[in-house]
Amino acid sequence: MNAPSYHIPGAALDSAAPAPAAAPDKAARTVNEVLSQSQVEAVMDELDRDLIGLAPVKARIRDIAALLVVDKLRLNLGLQAQTPSLHMSFTGNPGTGKTTVAMRMAEILHRLGYVRKGHVVSVTRDDLVGQYIGHTAPKTKEVLKKAMGGVLFIDEAYYLYRPENERDYGQEAIEILLQVMENQRDDLVVIVAGYKDRMDTFFKSNPGLSSRIAHHLDFPDYDQGELLDIADRMLGTMNYRFGEGAREAFESYVQRRIPLPHFANARSVRNALDRARLRQASRLFVDRDRALTRDDLTTLMPADILASRLFADRSA
Numbered sequence: 001m002n003a004p005s006y007h008i009p010g011a012a013l014d015s016a017a018p019a020p021a022a023a024p025d026k027a028a029r030t031v032n033e034v035l036s037q038s039q040v041e042a043v044m045d046e047l048d049r050d051l052i053g054l055a056p057v058k059a060r061i062r063d064i065a066a067l068l069v070v071d072k073l074r075l076n077l078g079l080q081a082q083t084p085s086l087h088m089s090f091t092g093n094p095g096t097g098k099t100t101v102a103m104r105m106a107e108i109l110h111r112l113g114y115v116r117k118g119h120v121v122s123v124t125r126d127d128l129v130g131q132y133i134g135h136t137a138p139k140t141k142e143v144l145k146k147a148m149g150g151v152l153f154i155d156e157a158y159y160l161y162r163p164e165n166e167r168d169y170g171q172e173a174i175e176i177l178l179q180v181m182e183n184q185r186d187d188l189v190v191i192v193a194g195y196k197d198r199m200d201t202f203f204k205s206n207p208g209l210s211s212r213i214a215h216h217l218d219f220p221d222y223d224q225g226e227l228l229d230i231a232d233r234m235l236g237t238m239n240y241r242f243g244e245g246a247r248e249a250f251e252s253y254v255q256r257r258i259p260l261p262h263f264a265n266a267r268s269v270r271n272a273l274d275r276a277r278l279r280q281a282s283r284l285f286v287d288r289d290r291a292l293t294r295d296d297l298t299t300l301m302p303a304d305i306l307a308s309r310l311f312a313d314r315s316a
Contacts, residue, residue: 027076034069038111047104051097052233053226060217061105068112083186085214086114089203091196092219095265098193099153101217106151109189116149116187123152125159128173136169140176148187157192158202174206181212222265227254230266234273240298249305250276256310272308279304 028034035041044062051058067084074080086109090098103120110118127143130136144152154160162168181190192199192209196218203210222230228251235241242250253272257263264271280300284292 028073029076031069031073034072034112038069038113040065040069040108040111043104043107043111047101050104051100052229053222054097054101054219057097057101057217057219060215061101061108064105064215065108065112068108068114072112083114085185085212086189087181087185087213088189088191088215088217089199089213090191090193090217090219091199093195093221093263093265095267095269096219096221097266098219099155101219102151102153102191102193105191106189109151114186115151115189119147119150121147121150121152122155124155125170128154129160129168129170131169133169136172137176140173144176144180144188148184151189151191154190154192156194158194158198161202161205163205174209178208178212181209224251224254224258227258227265227269231269231273234270235300238273238277240273240277240300243299243301245302246300246305249302253305253308253310260310273300275308276300276304279307 028037044058044065047058047061064086071080071084088105090101092098099120099122102122106115106118106120109115121143123143128136128140130139160170160174162170177190180188192213194202203213228247231250231254232242232247250272254269257268257272262268277300283301283304284296
């Protein structure tokens with residue numbers, strides 16, 4: 001049985017690796033020359049600055065970057081003719097930095113010449129799967145067309161496959177993805193993401209997809225200390241800070257919040273800080289005649305944290 005062949009307009013017509021930008025006599029011959037020409041290390045340094053923790057993920061990204069740099073040197077010597085498979089799987093709980101890492105990965109791939117544009121198109125099942133016969137293929141191919149030259153990031157990818165519904169059209173989207181991931185991998189990198197247990201089940205149900213994923217990265221949850229550091233960094237970017245005793249109050253908040261349902265790591269920290277800012281604003285709003293100083297406007301106090309319902313209702 002022959003599956004239909006899909007080719008997305010705007011992609012390269014073969015799977016040969018991109019030609020080096022420099023003339024043969026000027027092509028890089030050392031790792032430092034490739035790094036200098038591509039400025040890839042600047043992207044990896046940004047990743048270290050932007051994301052707290054995630055040491056295993058950062059180490060794996062550096063390993064992938066090293067592979068691509070060495071492949072670039074091989075290409076310059078005529079030792080490699082086919083683009084390596086760069087499709088990836090990011091597994092982990094919400095708020096662990098998967099989207100941020102996908103964006104940095106796209107920059108690395110672009111700077112090394114493995115994708116033309118380096119943009120990221122983020123989608124879910126609803127963007128790919130239609131509601132009736134003949135609807136899925138156009139939707140999926142339109143998304144792929146937008147993503148060509150960059151990275152397609154599919155969040156909660158396991159929702160593409162719903163075996164319990166025989167009239168579901170997700171399998172059609174998967175089949176199109178499989179063909180494009182194989183035939184046009186020199187112009188598109190696909191990253192699938194989601195909870196680890198569900199992604200494991202998804203891959204078992206779709207061996208063709210699993211075989212095309214070269215790199216599997218598991219994103220661990222942040223520990224309490226890392227979450228506090230994330231809070232400090234978030235506040236700094238918003239020109240806020242913890243006042244005396246407020247960081248200790250927020251530490252207590254995090255300790256209570258982690259075991260509760262729907263905890264989403266850095267995302268939950270951001271939401272908690274947004275609510276603290278609302279309480280601070282309400283506190284300042286009441287005293288309408290007082291001239292507010294810079295400290296007043298930038299400092300979160302313990303009361304802004306302790307007013308959370310977590311401190312009033314232990315079962316919340």
